[in-house]
Amino acid sequence: MGLGALFGSLWFLSLASAPWLISRAIDHGLAPREPGTLIGWAAAVLVVGAASAGLGIMRHRSMTKLRLAVALQTADLVMTHATRLGSALPRRVTAGEVVTIGISDVWTIGRAMNVGGVGVAATLAISVVAVVLFRTSHMLAFVVLIGVPVLALFVGPLLQRGQRAGLDYREKQGEVNARLVDVLGGLRILNGLGGKQTHLERYDRESARLRDQGYRVGGPFSWIGALGDGLPVVFLAVVVWLAARLAADGDLSVGELVGVYGYTAMLVIPVNVLIFCSFDVTRGLVSARRVVEFLRLPVDDPSGDPAPDGPALLHDPTSGVFVEPGRLTALAGARPSDAAGVIDRLGAYGPTDATWGGRPLAQVAQREVRSRILVAEPDAALFAGQLREVVAGRDDPDDDRVRAAITTAVAHDVAAELDRPIEWAGRNVSGGQRQRVRLARAVHADPEMLLAAEPTSAVDAHTEAAIAERLSAARRGRGTVVATTSPVLLDRADVVHYLVDGRVAASGTHRELLATTPGYRDLVTRVFGEDE
Numbered sequence: 001m002g003l004g005a006l007f008g009s010l011w012f013l014s015l016a017s018a019p020w021l022i023s024r025a026i027d028h029g030l031a032p033r034e035p036g037t038l039i040g041w042a043a044a045v046l047v048v049g050a051a052s053a054g055l056g057i058m059r060h061r062s063m064t065k066l067r068l069a070v071a072l073q074t075a076d077l078v079m080t081h082a083t084r085l086g087s088a089l090p091r092r093v094t095a096g097e098v099v100t101i102g103i104s105d106v107w108t109i110g111r112a113m114n115v116g117g118v119g120v121a122a123t124l125a126i127s128v129v130a131v132v133l134f135r136t137s138h139m140l141a142f143v144v145l146i147g148v149p150v151l152a153l154f155v156g157p158l159l160q161r162g163q164r165a166g167l168d169y170r171e172k173q174g175e176v177n178a179r180l181v182d183v184l185g186g187l188r189i190l191n192g193l194g195g196k197q198t199h200l201e202r203y204d205r206e207s208a209r210l211r212d213q214g215y216r217v218g219g220p221f222s223w224i225g226a227l228g229d230g231l232p233v234v235f236l237a238v239v240v241w242l243a244a245r246l247a248a249d250g251d252l253s254v255g256e257l258v259g260v261y262g263y264t265a266m267l268v269i270p271v272n273v274l275i276f277c278s279f280d281v282t283r284g285l286v287s288a289r290r291v292v293e294f295l296r297l298p299v300d301d302p303s304g305d306p307a308p309d310g311p312a313l314l315h316d317p318t319s320g321v322f323v324e325p326g327r328l329t330a331l332a333g334a335r336p337s338d339a340a341g342v343i344d345r346l347g348a349y350g351p352t353d354a355t356w357g358g359r360p361l362a363q364v365a366q367r368e369v370r371s372r373i374l375v376a377e378p379d380a381a382l383f384a385g386q387l388r389e390v391v392a393g394r395d396d397p398d399d400d401r402v403r404a405a406i407t408t409a410v411a412h413d414v415a416a417e418l419d420r421p422i423e424w425a426g427r428n429v430s431g432g433q434r435q436r437v438r439l440a441r442a443v444h445a446d447p448e449m450l451l452a453a454e455p456t457s458a459v460d461a462h463t464e465a466a467i468a469e470r471l472s473a474a475r476r477g478r479g480t481v482v483a484t485t486s487p488v489l490l491d492r493a494d495v496v497h498y499l500v501d502g503r504v505a506a507s508g509t510h511r512e513l514l515a516t517t518p519g520y521r522d523l524v525t526r527v528f529g530e531d532e
Contacts, residue, residue, distance in 0.1 A: 017048050019259045025255075059121075071109065123270075137252065314355070346481065347373055378457065387415050439452070498520040500519065
């Protein structure tokens, strides 16, 4: 930024020097017809012009470097914080918001940093020109000094209005991008269910509303652009008219008149720069607020109390769910979000009042929680690599252990050999295969407590029955929680918690609840009927 301000200031000073040199050449060389003196002043103008060209190049390079550096540093901060948030990221901010920050906000913030370079240089240039004009004419200097604040009076209200409209527009932009990311992520599923056209029409409506709002946001900013180009020219005309009157009255020489015109014409550049710096700062503030809000998302504290010495009871007071170690527990409810909320709290994702062995889970060291309690998300990312590496995750691949996990997840149809390449996000396998690869990865990790939401939602009934049998056998002696309404999985569970409005309404085995709880029986019968 310092280099940008230095080169910008020197560049503006070189521009301001040229009119003064030309006025000297006219008054001391051209008017008295002294060729030697005229050539000397002309040579000085040439030198200053060459220096101005070089300084202009350096100014542009330094400011471009500054913009890129700020944008990349901001992107680095965002990516670092996103990495620290880890699996908690999608629970605290939408993917569309992260995309908008990455492709728009960071560059807008970088552009706003111009004010620290060319903005300072433009202010200095206006001050220097005012001083030079003061030596020529007090009245002209006064007009210059009073003209800049007058321009600010025109532009200021438009900037405030644009900032208010920009904040709302930026929020809606993140929402629309979030919908686009969700649609693209589930395009195959939407196409299979026949919902692609419905979601396309919804996205079209929302993007059309965003476009109309963009026009409203563009109104004040377009006026700023027009004023940025137009007002300095009006300002130039006023000063030149006054200077011409002074020259006609004999108060200014011809050289001084030409110099005043040059000073004022040069002032068009810094005044225009200040107006557009204000424009950039206004947009930069909107983007900076969104980035700061993202960076303020709380990261799990790696420090904390020790975890229980061995397998211990998990309890979620919000829902009333108890999860005993070494047992298969199922959560069933009409609203999938209720069971997902229980899993998030038991996995310590976000605020939680759950306890682990009687200790507040939120106070236990994060490393302990993550190493012993695993939340297997239905849309967890699959990284590119060989099948054995994808299933092994962060562990060193052991083929026998990988094959055992694949067998448990009934994912043998993904590949006959473990060296089959899996593309990023599992794009070269079907939705059901991706789900089973994720389950195989979770089984391979062999956590003390496995929490899985709808682990069999994308498989057929035969495969689901095989997964239920093998999962209960593979996890025997280890704690497992599944959020599901599948009768096959529910029948394998040691205990089922029936959730109504996020609270446990009844607990027992699947068959006990079928016999004693009408609401549970209706839920399972409806789901079973849909499966049939």
